[in-house]
Amino acid sequence: MTQVHSTAIVDPQAELDPTVSVGPYSVIGPHVRVGAGTTIGSHCVIEGRTTIGRDNRIFQFASLGAIPQDKKYAGEPTRLVIGDRNTIREFCTFNIGVPGAGGVTRVGSDNWIMAYTHIAHDCRVDDHTTLANNTTLAGHVHLADWVTVGGLTGIHQFVSVGAHAMIGFASAVAQDVPPFMLVDGNPLAVRGFNVVGLRRRDFSAARLAAVKQMHRLLYRQGKTLEEARAAIEVLATEVPEAAADVALMKAFLASATRGIAR
Structure with a gap:
């Protein structure tokens, strides 16, 4: 049986695998689907047309699938899709997409996403990324495989960061970052390549x-x-x-x- 705490509110239409666990006071909406082995902590809100894969660990106070912070959004049935084996720490906020831009926010698999990270509408985060505390992705950002982002970093809308790149602490990223590069600062500067990674x-x-x-x-x-x-x-x-x-x-x-x- 699915392990749902007695204080959690799970809509009858939500689809949760029998091995999913839901902590106290969490709220799960009718269009949510959650795969096997995923654990949802206390006080989480998972809403919208959100699909979550297998073996994810979602910590307390996360907000997944809320409407985008975009004034043009008018209630269209857009989506959030999350893959497998992700760690999503406290107070993360992932929004659904907006029409006209694919309408899907995607987070891949095996990502380590730390507290207070914001992933805005129509972002695409691929696999094996590490996003440190207070990473903020504006709309339509793409992070490729194995990207590492330092804490307190903001990434401008439509920016792409190539595979294996590393962004240092407290950076302002307004241009595309090529694969393998090591960048930081405000204004952003290329410091070398990500040799350690x-x-x-x-x-x-x-x-x-x-x-x-x-x-x-x-x-x-x-x-x-x-x-x-x-x-x-x-x-x-x-x-x-x-x-x-x-x-x-x-x-x-x-x-x-x-x-x-x-």
């Missing part, structure tokens, strides 16, 4: 050297962005082991819409 993910010496060279080409040799992109493309043949890393950088630079942090 990449080593922890077992990047080989050859791959690390290729990432280091991409950082040099983008930030240390006075090249224009187009010149740097052309030089980065050559690395795929020079270091075949890093071809996928080079392809990741090429795709990101080609799709960046807010200009990259430089």
